[in-house]
Amino acid sequence: MRIYRKVGDRVELMALGRDLDLERGEYVLASDGNSTLVLQVIDVEYADVPGTLEETLRDLTSDTLGGLIRYDPMDVESHVRAIRDSRLVITKLRKVIGCPSISLPSRYGTKVRKASPHEIIGTQPRARETLVQIGEEVLIDPRDVEGSVTIITGRKESGKSHLAKLLATSLATIGYVVLVFDLNGEYVSLGVTKDGGQSYVNNRLITLSPGVDYLIPLSKVSQEVLADVMTFALGLPQTSLRELLRACRDARERGRLSFRSLHRVVSTAPMNESVRDAILNRLSTLEASGLFSDEATLDEKLLEALSTEDGRLVVLDMSCLSSLQRRILVEYVLSCLREKLFSGELDPLILFAEEAHLYLRETYWEDVVTRMRHIGISTVLITNQPDSIPALIYRQADNVFAFNLRNGSDIEHLARNLDVDAETLRAILPNLEKGQVLVWGKAFSYLPMTFRVLDSCLLTRGETRRRIVRKEGAATSG
Ligand SMILES: Nc1ncnc2c1ncn2[C@@H]1O[C@H](COP(=O)(O)OP(=O)(O)OP(=O)(O)O)[C@@H](O)[C@H]1O
Numbered sequence: 021m022r023i024y025r026k027v028g029d030r031v032e033l034m035a036l037g038r039d040l041d042l043e044r045g046e047y048v049l050a051s052d053g054n055s056t057l058v059l060q061v062i063d064v065e066y067a068d069v070p071g072t073l074e075e076t077l078r079d080l081t082s083d084t085l086g087g088l089i090r091y092d093p094m095d096v097e098s099h100v101r102a103i104r105d106s107r108l109v110i111t112k113l114r115k116v117i118g119c120p121s122i123s124l125p126s127r128y129g130t131k132v133r134k135a136s137p138h139e140i141i142g143t144q145p146r147a148r149e150t151l152v153q154i155g156e157e158v159l160i161d162p163r164d165v166e167g168s169v170t171i172i173t174g175r176k177e178s179g180k181s182h183l184a185k186l187l188a189t190s191l192a193t194i195g196y197v198v199l200v201f202d203l204n205g206e207y208v209s210l211g212v213t214k215d216g217g218q219s220y221v222n223n224r225l226i227t228l229s230p231g232v233d234y235l236i237p238l239s240k241v242s243q244e245v246l247a248d249v250m251t252f253a254l255g256l257p258q259t260s261l262r263e264l265l266r267a268c269r270d271a272r273e274r275g276r277l278s279f280r281s282l283h284r285v286v287s288t289a290p291m292n293e294s295v296r297d298a299i300l301n302r303l304s305t306l307e308a309s310g311l312f313s314d315e316a317t318l319d320e321k322l323l324e325a326l327s328t329e330d331g332r333l334v335v336l337d338m339s340c341l342s343s344l345q346r347r348i349l350v351e352y353v354l355s356c357l358r359e360k361l362f363s364g365e366l367d368p369l370i371l372f373a374e375e376a377h378l379y380l381r382e383t384y385w386e387d388v389v390t391r392m393r394h395i396g397i398s399t400v401l402i403t404n405q406p407d408s409i410p411a412l413i414y415r416q417a418d419n420v421f422a423f424n425l426r427n428g429s430d431i432e433h434l435a436r437n438l439d440v441d442a443e444t445l446r447a448i449l450p451n452l453e454k455g456q457v458l459v460w461g462k463a464f465s466y467l468p469m470t471f472r473v474l475d476s477c478l479l480t481r482g483e484t485r486r487r488i489v490r491k492e493g494a495a496t497s498g
């Protein structure tokens with residue numbers, strides 16, 4: 021390959037068709053002496069060689085005449101064809117190493133070669149077991165995910181959850197505490213491999229099904245956490261909240277906090293009737309949610325699971341919960357985590373949230389980029405609707421993994437809010453195959469790149485349920 025021309029940050033390379041082994045999103049390095057251009061392939065086109073139209077037409081007519089034998093005693097025909105069949109590789113200049121960015125390498129002396137993702141990421145040399153492998157040659161430093169906001173987006177069935185599972189299990193294996201809001205109950209089987217054995221994360225996995233094997237002991241819920249659940253999940257107004265908290269204190273002083281004692285105190289305490297009704301209503305909804313228990317001796321299983329010195333993968337299976345139950349649960353969990361992390365009772369953790377817009381309240385989004393990181397919650401958001409995550413989060417996101425997207429407005433949404441140019445996103449995102457991802461961010465030296473996410477031996481659920489199951493690779497017609 022040779023450098024042909026440069027216009028702004030767009031660099032065009034010439035290549036012979038037969039030599040070309042490049043995919044969109046891959047990198048090439050153009051080195052001339054001490055300076056190197058780091059170029060990302062955006063597209064490949066036919067080179068505009070003068071006379072091609074005429075030559076092609078001549079070829080066509082000779083075909084129709086039964087293939088004329090050309091007189092070519094010097095054997096130049098194959099060279100001429102190679103030139104006519106040459107390609108224009110369109111790349112974006114991402115970085116210049118070793119010389120002022122204004123000086124250009126020579127067109128003829130420059131050596132152009134393909135670069136591996138590993139060379140581009142340039143991960144600091146660390147022991148391999150402390151890194152997380154997500155692609156064949158792609159290892160990321162988990163410290164770039166911790167303390168960060170990470171977004172995984174893409175079309176339906178493009179491979180988002182597959183990557184999230186790989187990340188979550190790998191992080192738990194190397195010592196991180198990971199909590200998953202599992203919307204579809206697809207992380208619960210990660211302890212088992214596809215062939216039925218125990219997976220590498222088996223001894224670190226704890227799954228909790230709220231309302232079934234995990235009940236929240238009401239007596240252990242603090243005033244602040246109860247206030248958050250009542251206000252944000254059940255919409256209790258501030259005036260009523262004050263009365264409720266007073267009733268809680270009374271109930272605790274008289275013995276212990278239970279739904280029955282709370283009902284009794286609220287029903288008998290002097291207060292405005294509409295306030296009383298509002299509180300009793302919310303208390304009934306909370307009790308009917310089936311997520312809480314009056315049992316005083318019950319342990320708080322979630323907090324127990326998260327309090328560990330070792331790595332742990334805690335999955336909250338929300339697949340059987342209604343949307344109201346989900347909102348109550350998530351409000352409780354987040355409020356509780358905030359309290360315990362703030363007081364130092366819990367160590368920092370990484371939260372994986374699938375389709376978070378279905379259960380997170382509006383104001384939480386600001387918390388994600390402002391307060392959450394500081395108290396020790398790193399967030400990984402996974403969605404197939406890029407515009408369900410507010411622009412604010414994209415602008416502050418530290419890492420973005422974008423799988424295949426075909427919808428123009430989804431691509432434009434990313435283009436408006438990410439630090440990756442629109443031309444790159446438009447060229448690469450619609451052409452990604454299942455499992456292929458375009459990444460950008462702290463874990464990748466802020467250079468956009470594409471690669472295929474590793475397959476895994478884990479048993480994963482979450483496939484689309486179908487009446488007629490089509491075998492992979494089976495012919496669709498004929
Ligand atoms: N890199 C990969 N290697 C092997 N299989 C993969 C890969 N990525 C995805 N798959 C498989 O493709 C299927 C769909 O993947 P996945 O569940 O991750 O999609 P998704 O983007 O989360 O879809 P949805 O939006 O429906 O949740 C799964 O069966 C998964 O195992």
Ligand SMILES: [Mg+2]
Binds near residue numbers: 180181182482
């Ligand atoms: Mg999914």
